[in-house]
Amino acid sequence: MQPISIELPHHNYSAIKKTGLVLCVVGFLFMMMGLMEVSRSNPVMFFLLSAGLIIAGALVFILPQLKESPAGIKHNRLFFLSATSRGLLGWAAAVFFTGFYVILYWFPQYLENLIRTTDWLSFIVRGKAADQWFLYGFYYTLAVIVMGIRMIVKNRHSRYQIIRTCSVMFFQLGFSFLIPGLLQLFNQPEFYFTYFWPLKYSYLFPNDVHWLMSQPGGLGTFMIFWGAIMSFVATPVLTYFFGKRWYCSWVCGCGGLAETLGDPYRQLSNKSLMSWKIERYLIYSILVFVVITTLLLWINSVTQGAMFGSWSQTFSSAYGFYIGALFSGVIGVGFYPLMGSRVWCRFGCPMAAVLGLIQKYWSRFRITSNGGQCISCGNCSTYCEMGIDVRAYAMKGQNIIRASCVGCGICSAVCPRGVLNLENGPLEGRYNLGR
Numbered sequence: 001m002q003p004i005s006i007e008l009p010h011h012n013y014s015a016i017k018k019t020g021l022v023l024c025v026v027g028f029l030f031m032m033m034g035l036m037e038v039s040r041s042n043p044v045m046f047f048l049l050s051a052g053l054i055i056a057g058a059l060v061f062i063l064p065q066l067k068e069s070p071a072g073i074k075h076n077r078l079f080f081l082s083a084t085s086r087g088l089l090g091w092a093a094a095v096f097f098t099g100f101y102v103i104l105y106w107f108p109q110y111l112e113n114l115i116r117t118t119d120w121l122s123f124i125v126r127g128k129a130a131d132q133w134f135l136y137g138f139y140y141t142l143a144v145i146v147m148g149i150r151m152i153v154k155n156r157h158s159r160y161q162i163i164r165t166c167s168v169m170f171f172q173l174g175f176s177f178l179i180p181g182l183l184q185l186f187n188q189p190e191f192y193f194t195y196f197w198p199l200k201y202s203y204l205f206p207n208d209v210h211w212l213m214s215q216p217g218g219l220g221t222f223m224i225f226w227g228a229i230m231s232f233v234a235t236p237v238l239t240y241f242f243g244k245r246w247y248c249s250w251v252c253g254c255g256g257l258a259e260t261l262g263d264p265y266r267q268l269s270n271k272s273l274m275s276w277k278i279e280r281y282l283i284y285s286i287l288v289f290v291v292i293t294t295l296l297l298w299i300n301s302v303t304q305g306a307m308f309g310s311w312s313q314t315f316s317s318a319y320g321f322y323i324g325a326l327f328s329g330v331i332g333v334g335f336y337p338l339m340g341s342r343v344w345c346r347f348g349c350p351m352a353a354v355l356g357l358i359q360k361y362w363s364r365f366r367i368t369s370n371g372g373q374c375i376s377c378g379n380c381s382t383y384c385e386m387g388i389d390v391r392a393y394a395m396k397g398q399n400i401i402r403a404s405c406v407g408c409g410i411c412s413a414v415c416p417r418g419v420l421n422l423e424n425g426p427l428e429g430r431y432n433l434g435r
């Protein structure tokens, strides 16, 4: 059993955990070698050595925790570790993630050899050779699964965390990786049934709608119908009953990555009032941006360019570049090690803006707090990935009803006094003034 202390600036890994780390590093080196011409001679071997060693190493590193340390978040060394407190390793990880996204979006030719190592899998899943998005989808899913196992092991005392983590792993693997691939295998349009407008903005843009409707077999038309129903009917109804969490913490792939790969960085979210203010300005501005872009595109489509001409396309291209690629991709994940795991969800996602408005004004969801039991330890605020100062509410015994709360439940899981509860109750009396 390891001692629990915030005063241990040194590592004390067991031999087995060190072995796990070494395996991961070797797997990562094979992945880097996969970028080189040499991997062309035996791409499958490079794939197996890189992905296989990373998986094996991660499991060897994660699983001993079951015996070695108690369940739940441990502060041990967290604020001393370079990787989790914006030290050199944290910055190196940020540069790596950011650089990877920049190359993925704008210079995929440099990934060509690595992409070829996943060809064999792409042929099985999609019936065609891999491209940069297949490579990305594979490693994204791998990260969610492996780090999801870590999340389950770490939070094995909480049934909510176990089920929620299984849910994001299931939706990522099934609905964001396998089903879109199998649709292509059967000559159907690639489609993500768990992404909706305005997050997946193009699904209600005229180009996508016309293209899907032109597909033979009627499945394309069903996809448009599905997307519209999910955006305009299911989203408000489910958010009314369960709050934002039904999507952001249980289904969404972006949230899934944040909750798994991003978990080691959740304490880095800024809790200041200024960041709360910036969050509100930014996220609603982006929602307005995507609504205007969608409207302009449709007006342009219906009037055949007579009203806004190239304006709508300018809006659409700007949104795709600045928000779709730069913000949600490069910054959204690249900045995990610097600004916490939910940079995109907190400051940028237009779906979060919609869900948040419903959650705040028309939902049964709230986090109740028994202020009398709060000892002001601050664990809840520290580990809230959305930068909410949960303690401030808990100390006053107030219910926590914030548009940004994704219902991850970590504040409740880390509370040593059991003060916080995620609940779906009646609308009446939902806002309380506390003690």
Ligand code: SF4
Pocket (backbone or CB within 6 Å): 199, 247, 248, 249, 252, 253, 254, 255, 256, 344, 345, 346, 349, 350, 351, 352
């Ligand atoms: S905030 Fe947006 S991207 Fe993040 S989990 Fe929610 S819907 Fe997904």
Ligand code: SF4
Pocket (backbone or CB within 6 Å): 367, 380, 383, 384, 385, 386, 387, 388, 390, 400, 404, 405, 406, 407, 408, 409, 410, 411, 412
């Ligand atoms: S308030 Fe609690 S449930 Fe909501 S986002 Fe923060 S940690 Fe998660």
